[in-house]
Amino acid sequence: MDSREGVARADTGRLVSRTVRLPDASLTGVLRTLGRPNAVWTAPEEPGVVGYGAAAQVTADGPERFEAVRERANDVLASPDRPADAPAVARPRFLGGFAFHDGHAGAGPWAGFPTAAFVLPHVQVVTGTGETWLTVNTHGPNADEATVERTLRDVTERFAPDERGAASPPGVVSTERTTSRAEWREQVTAATERIRSGELEKVVLAQALDVTLAExxxxPDAMARLGDTYPACFRFALxxxxxxxxxxxSPERLVTRDGDALRTGALAATVGRGEEPDEDQQLAADLRSSSKYRHEHEVVAERIREQLAGVASGIETGERRVRKLEAVQHLFTPITASSDAHVLDLVEALHPTPAVGGLPPDAALRVIRETETFDRGWYAAPVGWFDRSGDGTFAVALRSALADGTHVRPFAGAGIVADSDPDTEWEEVQLKYRPVLDVFEADGGAGDAVTEDGPNGGDGDA
Structure with missing residues (x-):
């Protein structure tokens, strides 16, 4: 880090990029062929991107982390030596994410995860569009075309897509909670008291598990299973x-910027899924008709509109609808706007949304720090990509986990309001662990049926 808080660092020099076409491969085929990556990203209506090595790295700490990353990455991307006829889909991109809190320490299980970290891959593979493209980037004072061409030849010669299916799930040996049920009751009760006193309107509290795997x-197996079960979600690995x-x-888009078009959405209010179609439809009807749920949802939608007001224009709110996932369903409202701001400026304006932080934001963040018994790290924070033009997509890192060897730590949370019941919220959190746990357990669940009343849905309340 620079001696000034929040200032990002990366090597100085020129950027040289070259692109060639590879034999077509799936995302997991790329992962099995080229080994362990630094970054993986795939999203609805977007190609998959896999990154290896680092042509440039940008990290930052402190409250100015969004601006710091943007400025230094812009320096790296400013003058690329890149053929004019290179396909746009294979353009160089920075991939990475942020911690939930700007005072993130990067210690314990989160060692190696700064408050913000992005990588411009040395080897970048883009797939999922019917074509697979290899882009090699090099950056620095000695960057040259000859080095890039050697890497292109090396990767191309050894690229034989390995399209094996996922192996059997490894199985779970043991699971320990970072928050006991008794502690959770105390946390939720204390939060509801602070809400009734007027200090808060809503706060999102989370939990974590410590899971030991048999293998x-x-x-590659995890991404394959998540892709099969949750094809409409934002899948990532960093x-x-x-x-x-x-x-x-993650089922929740934070923001997408494509040119001057901006897409995001408001989601709040949660009920379960019915075991039978009639029961499921009745739950959805209750969700739509409840004045409590409608108020909870509109508060979140209004806050997002306020957050966008300083960075966007022409803000439009679409029709409210029900977003159905495997175990829960929510009210969701799409929001669109126009903006010439860099996607990182939009990310800064929107994080944290009321669905993962609370209202008022500063008070909710203070309660989260004081209450939770574990380090959120990058959980419920922005993860995604951006390019030279400032376009990009970021998701909220929900339905997520930290994995290292045989240890996995999944995270999940719930929005707490004045009349929240600790036991009901506890059960909701357990449902939200399922997407990650199903990756490792032999009797995993059925997954996301991807039944929503339109595109660009999102899950909420962590």
Whole structure:
């Protein structure tokens, strides 16, 4: 880090990028062929991106972390030596994420995860569009085309896509909680008292599990299972250093910027899924008709509109609808706007959303720090990518876990309001562990049926 808090660092020099086409491969085929990556990203309506090594790295700490990352990454991407006819889909991108709190320490299980960390991969593979593209980037004072061409030849010669299916789940040996049920009751009760006193309107509290597997974590297998079960989610895996991997399948888009078009959404209010179709439809009807749920949802939608007001124009709210996932269903409202701001400026304006922090934001963050018995790290924080033009997509890192060898730590949370019941919220959190636990347990669940009333849905309340 620079001696000034929040200032990002990366090597100075020129950026040289070259692209060639590879034999078509799936995301997991790439992972099995080229080994353990630094970054993986795939999202609805977007290609998959896998990154190996680092042409440039940008890290930052402190409250200015979003601006610091943007400024230094812009320096790296400013003048690329890149053929004009290179396919746009294979353009160089920074991939990475942020910690939930700007005072993140990066200690314990989160060692190696700074408050912000992004990588411009040395080897970048883009797939999922019917074509697979290899882009090699090099950056620094000695960057040259000859070095890039050698890497292109080396990767191309050894690229034989390995399209084996996922192996049998490794199985779970043991599970320990970071928060006991008694502690949870105390936390929720204390939070509801602070809400009734007027200090808060809502706060999102989370839990974590410490899971021991019978066999070591396999990223290709995990991504394959998540892709089969949650195809409409934002799947990611990030490894800033040669240590643990943070991965997940988040149903919640934080923001997408494509040109001057911006997409995000408001989600709040949660009920379960019915065992039979009639029961499920009745629960959805209750969700739509309840004045409590409608108020909870509208508070979140209004807050997001307020957050966007300083960085976007033409903000439009779409029709409210029900977003159905495997175990829960929510009210969801799409929000669109126009903005010429860099996607990282939009991320800074929106994080944390009321669905993962609370209201008022500063009071909710204070309660979260004072209450939770574990370090959130990058859980419920922005993860995603951006390019030279400032376009990009970020998701909220929900339905996620930290994996290292045979140890996995999944995270999940629930939104607490004045009349929240600790036991009901406890059960909701257990349901939200399922996407990660199902990756490792032999009798995993059925997954996301991807039944929503339109595109760009999202899950909420951590």
């Amino acid at each position: 070591s974590f396999s990223l 490894r800033p250093t040669d240590g643990a991997t943070f991965f997940g399948a």
